[in-house]
Each structure stands twice: as structure tokens, then as C-alpha cells.
Amino acid sequence: MNRRETQKIDQKTGRAINRQMILNIIRRSDGLSRADIAAQTGLSAAVVGFVIRELLDEGYLVEEKPRDSRSGRRPVPLRLNENGHLAIGLKISSRRLDCLLTDIAMGSLDRLSIDLPDGNPATVVAHARQIVDEVVSRQKGPRRPILGVGLSLPARVDPDEGICIRSHRLGWRDVPIGPMMREALNLPVFIEDDTLAYGLAHALFGIGQNLGSFCALAVGEGIGCASIIDGQVWRGSLGNAGKVGHVFHQDGGPFCECGRRGCLQTFYAATALEERWSKEGRKSSLCEALQNADQEAQALVAEAGAVIGRYLANWVTVVDPELIVLGGESTAFGEAFLVPMQAALDHFYYREQGPRIVPDDTSFYWTAGAAAVAIQHVFKDPYPTS
Numbered sequence: 013m014n015r016r017e018t019q020k021i022d023q024k025t026g027r028a029i030n031r032q033m034i035l036n037i038i039r040r041s042d043g044l045s046r047a048d049i050a051a052q053t054g055l056s057a058a059v060v061g062f063v064i065r066e067l068l069d070e071g072y073l074v075e076e077k078p079r080d081s082r083s084g085r086r087p088v089p090l091r092l093n094e095n096g097h098l099a100i101g102l103k104i105s106s107r108r109l110d111c112l113l114t115d116i117a118m119g120s121l122d123r124l125s126i127d128l129p130d131g132n133p134a135t136v137v138a139h140a141r142q143i144v145d146e147v148v149s150r151q152k153g154p155r156r157p158i159l160g161v162g163l164s165l166p167a168r169v170d171p172d173e174g175i176c177i178r179s180h181r182l183g184w185r186d187v188p189i190g191p192m193m194r195e196a197l198n199l200p201v202f203i204e205d206d207t208l209a210y211g212l213a214h215a216l217f218g219i220g221q222n223l224g225s226f227c228a229l230a231v232g233e234g235i236g237c238a239s240i241i242d243g244q245v246w247r248g249s250l251g252n253a254g255k256v257g258h259v260f261h262q263d264g265g266p267f268c269e270c271g272r273r274g275c276l277q278t279f280y281a282a283t284a285l286e287e288r289w290s291k292e293g294r295k296s297s298l299c300e301a302l303q304n305a306d307q308e309a310q311a312l313v314a315e316a317g318a319v320i321g322r323y324l325a326n327w328v329t330v331v332d333p334e335l336i337v338l339g340g341e342s343t344a345f346g347e348a349f350l351v352p353m354q355a356a357l358d359h360f361y362y363r364e365q366g367p368r369i370v371p372d373d374t375s376f377y378w379t380a381g382a383a384a385v386a387i388q389h390v391f392k393d394p395y396p397t398s
Contacts, residue, residue: 027063030055034063035072035391039117040222043076043089064090071096071157072116072390092117097390098158100147100199101383102140103206104165106131106181106233111143112379113151116159118217118387122147123379133187141196160200162385163193164209164378166234168251174203177251180269181233202385206230207254209381210339211238212245216384216391218377219337219370227333229256229369231320232340234269235277239331246331257281259323276323280316282341288312299344313349316342321356329362336369343373 033053038044044052050060067073074093078086094115101112113122124143128135144161167179174190176182194201204212211220211228220226220240228238235257239246246253257277258270265274266284278284289298289312301309328336336357342349350371357366 030059030063031067032391034060035067038073038090038092039216039391043091045079045087045089047087049090094119096156098151098156099383099386100144100158100161101379101381101386102144102161102163102193103379103382104136104163104182106166109136109139109143110379110382111140111147112383113147114380114383114387116387116390118213118380118383120376120380122150131182131184133184133189133192136189137192137196140193144197158199159390160202160386161193161197162209162382162387163189163201163203164206164382164385165189165203166206169203169205170251171203174201176203180271200386202389204381204385205236205251206378206381207236208238208245208247209385210378211240211337211381212388213377213381213384214337214372215240215243215245216387217380219335219372223334225331225333226335226337227328227331227367228337228339229320229324230340231280231282231338231342233283234281235320237324237327239333241331256323256327261319276320280320282345285312285316285342285345302345302348310348313345314352317345317349317352318356321353322360324353325357325360325362325366328357328367333367335367337372338369339372339377343371 034049037049037052046057046060046064050057053060064073068075071093073090076089076091078088080086094117097116098121099114099116101114103110107128108125109128110125111123112120114120124147126139126143128139165176165179166181167184168177169175170177174188174194176184176187176189178185190201190203207228207230210230214220214228224243225241230236237254237256239254258268258275260274261276261279262274266278267273268275268278286298289301289309294301296304298309298312302313324336338350350369354369357369
């Protein structure tokens with residue numbers, strides 16, 4: 013490679029990094045002027061102006077009305093263009109498919125859910141095509157460009173090849189679900205583990221939007237923990253990072269979906285707690301019992317919260333997050349679950365107090381996580397440092 017070719021590559025790389033830097037600063041703001049962006053990035057006014065023009069032309073940004081100024085030209089704030097590009101999120105569960113249509117700022121525009129007759133990949137793809145076509149066709153006004161489709165599923169995945177390597181819950185192994193969806197939808201398709209996608213959604217536009225490092229703990233059918241470190245989702249070497257539910261808890265415990273016995277989630281996942289409660293022949297659900305201040309129900313979820321909090325203390329000692337977002341069906345257990353978890357985390361953490369646990373009792377960020385898998389490619393640093 014000669015010097016001229018090397019210079020072209022360096023210039024292209026520099027432009028890409030500047031572009032991502034500016035997009036991410038605007039993403040985290042309520043509107044910034046060109047001068048604000050230059051001051052925050054250290055880039056020259058000329059470079060900022062060039063990148064902004066490019067992003068305006070491509071429909072990623074929009075200019076707002078000029079703000080009042082005491083002297084000189086009035087600054088023109090720039091925001092993400094919520095009337096521009098679209099993204100589609102598909103969250104695949106064992107017997108359900110959730111679809112969310114969003115703008116580039118992950119604002120919800122439409123959503124649909126359908127039950128799946130079976131978990132066969134071909135069935136999932138056929139229903140995905142049906143639900144995506146319906147969501148897109150319901151949009152009014154000029155046709156807007158679609159960035160792509162993000163898939164989230166409870167699985168170990170190869171995001172580069174779009175392959176579901178293994179999903180115990182879906183019963184899939186080495187399924188090329190990404191290419192299958194791409195062929196059916198005729199759109200770019202990106203895939204990710206559902207807990208990591210959930211953490212990504214919070215990193216882009218949720219509770220962790222302005223945090224460098226945080227964790228997203230999901231306690232539902234299983235137990236998983238996405239770690240966002242220096243703004244990057246930590247996947248691990250094989251995409252297995254955060255499978256907290258599969259840490260060993262007790263000899264001779266119930267069989268886990270992974271084939272082993274004694275995994276933490278077989279004792280304390282939300283669905284496991286519901287099953288333990290119903291096996292006693294009780295007529296009310298665990299959540300109903302908690303609402304009625306049933307002492308046995310409170311003791312059961314307090315035990316779960318305390319045990320998970322103890323394991324969480326070990327986890328956060330390693331990754332050092334600023335806070336922990338708690339999501340999944342377990343948020344319905346309320347303070348009876350959360351307070352013992354925070355207390356155990358604080359007690360077993362090596363410092364005086366552990367990071368704060370913040371509950372997310374909405375379902376939005378789960379489906380939005382799928383859309384975020386597509387949206388992230390607009391904001392992703394092509395050369396991350398971590």
C-alpha cells in the first residue's frame with residue numbers, strides 16, 4: 013500500500029470517528045449548537061461544520077429554531093431527526109414475538125405482538141414477515157428509510173454471522189436466523205442476546221444514557237446481567253458474558269435448561285419462584301400474595317433477593333458499575349424483593365456501600381433492546397478503545 017492509499021484510509025477513519033463522536037454527543041443532549049459541539053469535542057469549526065452538513069443531508073439530524081443570544085449570531089440547536097430513519101425491533105421468546113417500530117432516538121411509533129404456534133425457526137420467520145409488514149404498512153405520510161431490523165433472543169449468538177449458536181429456551185442450535193430473516197424481510201438484520209440488547213437500550217436512551225459503566229440485571233425466566241463498560245456492551249470472548257443464572261449455587265438442585273443441576277436461576281429466577289409458590293397448592297399467584305402482604309410470600313422473595321444480592325456483590329466488585337438497572341418479571345415483586353437485594357449487595361460488597369439498584373418496571377426496554385441492536389450501528393464507534 014502506497015502513502016496516498018494510506019492517507020485516504022486515515023482520512024476515512026478520522027471522518028468516521030468524528031462522525032460517531034458528534035452523533036453521540038448530540039444523542040446525550042437536549043440540543044447542541046455547532047459551537048457547543050466544537051467546544052466539547054475539541055474539533056475545529058470547519059470539521060464540525062462538514063460533519064453536521066453530512067448528517068443533515070443524510071437525515072440523521074435536524075436543526076431547531078435559533079436560540080436567543082445576547083450578542084452575535086443566534087445559535088442553532090441540533091437534535092436527532094425523529095422524523096427520519098426508522099428501526100424495527102423483534103424480540104423472540106419461546107412462544108411469542110414482539111415487534112416495535114421506533115425512530116432513531118428509540119421513540120416508540122408502533123408495536124405489535126403475536127403468539128407463536130411453535131418455536132420452529134421457519135415459523136418464527138414467517139410470522140416475523142407478517143408482523144413487520146403490518147407495522148410498516150400502518151405508517152402514514154412519506155415512506156421513511158429503515159436502518160434495519162434488530163433481533164433479540166435468549167441465546168448465545170454470533171452477531172457477525174447472524175447465527176443463533178445455542179438457545180436452550182428456544183431449542184435452537186446453529187440456526188442462521190439472521191440470514192433467514194434478511195432474506196424474508198429484504199432488510200439489514202442484526203442479532204443479539206436479549207439481556208445484552210436490554211442493556212444496550214438503556215445505554216443508548218435509557219437509565220444508563222449518561223453513564224460510562226453500569227449493569228442491567230434481568231431476573232425473569234432466567235437470570236442474566238449485561239455489563240456496559242466504558243460505553244461498550246461487554247460480550248466476552250464467546251458471547252457468554254453475564255450468564256449469572258448459570259453460576260453454581262447448590263448440589264443436587266433442580267435440573268436447569270442448560271442440562272446441569274444446581275444453577276442459581278433454577279432456585280431464584282422469577283418463574284422458578286412462581287413455580288415454588290404454586291406447588292404448595294396455593295390458589296393465589298405469588299404477586300397477588302405479595303399485594304396482600306402474605307408473610308410466606310414476602311419471605312420467599314426476600315430470600316431470593318438476598319441470595320441474588322450476594323452473588324451480585326461479587327459481580328460488581330469485578331466490573332465496578334456506577335449503578336445497576338433491575339428488569340424482568342421480578343420487578344413485579346416490588347420492595348419485598350428489591351430491599352433485601354440491595355441490603356445483601358451492600359453487606360457483601362468490599363466497600364461500605366454497593367452501587368444503587370434502580371428498578372425498571374416497564375416492558376418497553378426489552379423490545380426496544382431489539383431495535384437498539386439496529387440503531388447502535390449509527391452511533392457505534394468503529395474503533396472502540398475497550
